[in-house]
Amino acid sequence: MDNLLDRALGLDGRSDRWPLRGKLVLVEDCVETGGAFVIHHIIKRFLSPQSSAFSNNSLILVAFSQPLSHYDRVLRKLGCNLVAQRDNNRFLFFDMLNLRFSDRDDAKVGSSVLVSLFEKIYNAVCALSAENSCITIVIDDIALMEVVANGSSDSVLDFLHYCRTLTSEFDCSVVALNHGDIYSSMEKPMLMLNLEYLSNILVRAEPLATGSVVDVHGQLMVFDKGERDRQGTSGSKIHNFHFRVKENSVDFFYPGGRV
DSSP states (O other), rough: OOOOHHHHHOSOOOOOTTTTTTTTEEEEEEEESSHHHHHHHHHHHHSSSSSSSTEEEEEEESSSOOOHHHHHHHHHHTOOOOOHHHHHTTTEEETTTOOOOSOOOHHHHHHHHHHHHHHHHHHHHHHHHHTOOEEEEEESHHHHHHHHHOHHHHHHHHHHHHHHHHHSSOEEEEEEEGGGOOOOOOOOHHHHHHHHHHHHHEEEOOTTTTTTTTTTEEEEEEOOOOOOTOOOOOEEEEEEEEEOSSSEEEEOOOOOOOO
């Protein structure tokens, strides 16, 4: 079956180049409709590519939300063994779940943690790049990163700006998940607006506009900003389709379609 998410992300071709290389992909979800499955799908596609040309791919997962055991269990169901990938130096896991901070409400403390984290990521990218690896950095929860930064959205944005520079310096890709509805009681904050501005591709998981439907868990909107041609014409594309999350896979289909 044609995978609509792969098509929307440009992963359905046979290119010898990872299609998301040099791009920042932002996934936004909400309490009603989680978007972690998009992260899982990209990890699986990146580490289990169909083309042998991608055999040197390396992924860095920065985990604020879930432990390694969670990702290993989920990805195994999708046919990807993270432990084996780690043993082959194709998978690095940065565990940010057990950080301890002082009781002071000091944004500088959180900021220093993110600075230290970026240094580790940068060093890892440099080492992997020296081995001619194609690198993807995955951040599993921007909202919890903001908690780590003691609520300093500026520190989070600085961190993501630094990660964004890696896409041009090393031609790697960055994939990050954020929860859009944690700000639902206020106007759209500058952090979200800036994240959407930084991204090359925005993937938004939402409840169905028509309300809940049996066997349909939500809808995805994928906005690929593309690039402007010499005439200044935008190459942006928008894809909309429904999804159903199953035990070992996710079905994607157009409204009214059958899975």
